[in-house]
Amino acid sequence: GQQLNQSPQSMFIQEGEDVSMNCTSSSIFNTWLWYKQEPGEGPVLLIALYKAGELTSNGRLTAQFGITRKDSFLNISASIPSDVGIYFCAGLKFQGAQKLVFGQGTRLTINP
């Protein structure tokens, strides 16, 4: 099945650094969602994007819906230890499809 190309697959950073990750596809998507998953838990929705070019923030997290509708970006500023986890992008091709397509995830590790 189709998946989104998410990169990087893993990141090892120092506490306080900014983080950037992205998701790309050869297809157009109408909705982009970003989730975070911690060990032993299910994915938790961080940010939802519905419009090309949209830039949305949630605390230190900022996500953007790419103008081409084929990509999305997530940035985390001033990382802290509790940001550790796996971040997933997910896309919906059209309203009502309800079939989320997921990226493979970005595993974030932070050195204190």
Place this chain on the structure above:
Amino acid sequence: DADVTQTPRNRITKTGKRIMLECSQTKGHDRMYWYRQDPGLGLRLIYYSFDVKDINKGEISDGYSVSRQAQAKFSLSLESAIPNQTALYFCATSYSGTSGRYYNEQFFGPGTRLTVL
């Protein structure tokens, strides 16, 4: 209390056994989903249900079946478990609602770790 609960949280079983994973939600959502997560593959959709009388196959439905017993309950069955069904299984919910924007947001349960020996 959690909005989406899954039972059991962990299960070890043997090849050929029948297994049922259960999902309950108190969010009042009408749509429910079952996903499977394998390392490096993200989440893949097994089955989804838009209401009690609606069941749809997802990307990887072979070897699985589901039952939507009520709006709040959606169970996943493995009729004859095999080792390559060892994975994390997640239930998710969403709301169709009257706002076209928000029914795309899916909310996940804590997951069931299934091991088939």
